[in-house]
Amino acid sequence: MEDHIISVKNLSKQYQTAQASGVKNISFDIKRGHIVGIIGESGSGKSTLLKSIYGLVKADEGELQFNGKRILGPDEQLIPGHKEMKMVTQDFSLNIYAKVYDNIASMLSNTNLKSKQEKTQEMMERLHIDHLKDKKITELSGGEQQRVAIAKAMVSDTSVLLLDEPFSQVDALLKNQLRADIKRVAAETGITVILVSHDPADGLFLADELLILRQGELLQRGAPADIYNHPDHIYTAQILGNAVVLNADEALKLGLTVTQKHTLFYPEWVELKGGWNSRRFQVLDVYYKGFYEELLLERNGVKIRAIQLNRGAHKKNDHVQASVGRFLGYD
Ligand code: ADP
Ligand code: MG
Secondary structure, eight states: OOSEEEEEEEEEEOOSSSSOOSEEEEEEEEETTOEEEEEOOTTSSHHHHHHHHHTSSOOSEEEEEETTEEOOOTTSSSSOSOTTEEEEOTTTTOOTTSBHHHHHHTTSOSSOHHHHHHHHHHHHHHTTOGGGTTSBGGGSOHHHHHHHHHHHHHTTTOSEEEEESTTTTSOHHHHHHHHHHHHHHHHHHOOEEEEEESOHHHHHHHOSEEEEEETTEEEEEEOHHHHHHSOSSHHHHHHHSOOEEEEHHHHHHTTOOOOSSEEEEOGGGEEEEOSOOSSEEEEEEEEEOSSSEEEEEEETTEEEEEEESSTTSSOTTOEEEEEEOOOEEEO
């Protein structure tokens, strides 16, 4: 078997619109069993890329392969899509008047009823929805419907699960559970998952690898921690974290030795210290973040942000000594 389950070579797709749209010259491979996060702002081409992989969108150029075999486009087959892949979008595509069990079981053939029943039961248990099996979809919450949609997508020996903004309908608590479940089910079953989101928190937690998309182009790919700590572009750092970006003038005013146009750092790279020193910042505001606080600091007219783990240590209008422990330069 091929080591790569999906391979994308020089994929381009331009919609018939005046503005630039779609995706441009994208190439990457996906390892079997990996969870890949595709992150980018709205309109960056994430859904276009996902639909091309599934065979719903016809590429203008390039080649897409599944297990080394070309993926057929929508004009090349009667029913667009790939039988070993399943896509879950925000609308879930469930039969809302049917029961949970029947929605999932409907994906399996009737040639072996015992196996159909066992597989459906197993998938409901994996996604913790077996207690809902006799409920109709209309009786479920958004988060529960999401689980049913994922169970339905995975039950028929699916080897690649494509998820387009899967957490957008779900509140924060359920989102955490669902993310953890997807990661666990992927590890248990060996399924390959491609997850698209504009919210980096979704992908960062789950993914073995992230692809950063901007205006249809693939900017950077790599392990989440690597690209977070070594972003090739300012955009990557801004979409993955809450990065502070200063121009050269501002950086010099803070006493940073810089040679490039832009200086970038994350709030957690700023070190706060007690004691008095000439490099003092004023605390302009304190943002509550749960177990920590974010401080908005100002010195010589330059504003930065810093993390304060020790809540309440520095308050609004206090003065605090801060130094930027690590920063990156970009032109
Ligand atoms: P994302 O999922 O990252 O928000 P999309 O892949 O949906 O981005 O869209 C990428 C770009 O292509 C956007 O500029 C969007 O307006 C354009 N686009 C997407 N689908 C179509 C379409 N069917 N017709 C014309 N333009 C489209
Ligand atoms: Mg989209």
